[in-house]
Amino acid sequence: MKSLYKIVAVVGLSIVATSCFNKNKPNYQFFPNMYEAVPYETYSEHEVFKGGKEGLLPVEGTIKRGFVPYEIPNTPEGYTLAKETLKSPLDSLALDTEKGKALFNIYCAICHGEKGDGKGTLVKREKFLGVPNYKDREITEGSIYHVITYGLNAMGSHANQLSQEERWQVADYVLKLKSEL
Known part of the structure; x- marks a missing residue:
């Protein structure tokens, strides 16, 4: 009798799990930006880089961590x-x-x-x-x-x-x- 309950429970769970599935449109998307990415035109302007710049410059006067400037000129x-x-x-x-x-x-x-x-x-x-x-x-x-x-x-x-x-x-x-x- 216990095995009959187990079989009915497994069949019932499989029916519930597969009945909501739609092959035309998936139910849930994890990380939807990976499925539906925003297309950008190559070399086009973007609002992140204002004024036609291609990248952001570091703040003036900053140096890389651990870098020690070499102050002696090339003369x-x-x-x-x-x-x-x-x-x-x-x-x-x-x-x-x-x-x-x-x-x-x-x-x-x-x-x-x-x-x-x-x-x-x-x-x-x-x-x-x-x-x-x-x-x-x-x-x-x-x-x-x-x-x-x-x-x-x-x-x-x-x-x-x-x-x-x-x-x-x-x-x-x-x-x-x-x-x-």
Whole structure:
């Protein structure tokens, strides 16, 4: 008898659940904006961006969290100032020679060579000439950081590829290479 009640209850529930279903129009829509999205014309103006602007600019004077502005200008005087005064903010625990070596091999060794002798792959193939040997130059960690940030002569800036900490890691590794030459 109990099994008969169970069968009747299951059949009754299935009839109730399926009787309200309409194949032409679903009953409930969860997240209806996903089913019926508002169409926007590509590259058209929108009320969010007033005055024909394509995006909103950050508030004047704001900087990205964790970013420290580099105030020394990209001039010969700025290079001299960086060479004489700029010191690494990383302490001995934050400096990682292996990370500096890996970054140097990725971004610098192609021109400067893995030993810092100025005989990288592009120099050997004569794509770039006159890449200096670190041994022949008077460089400091400040001058290295400045050159990585802004570039010098044929070398372009690497500020977009390397974070500030990574640039200091590479500068430390370059000084290590210079001491080994």
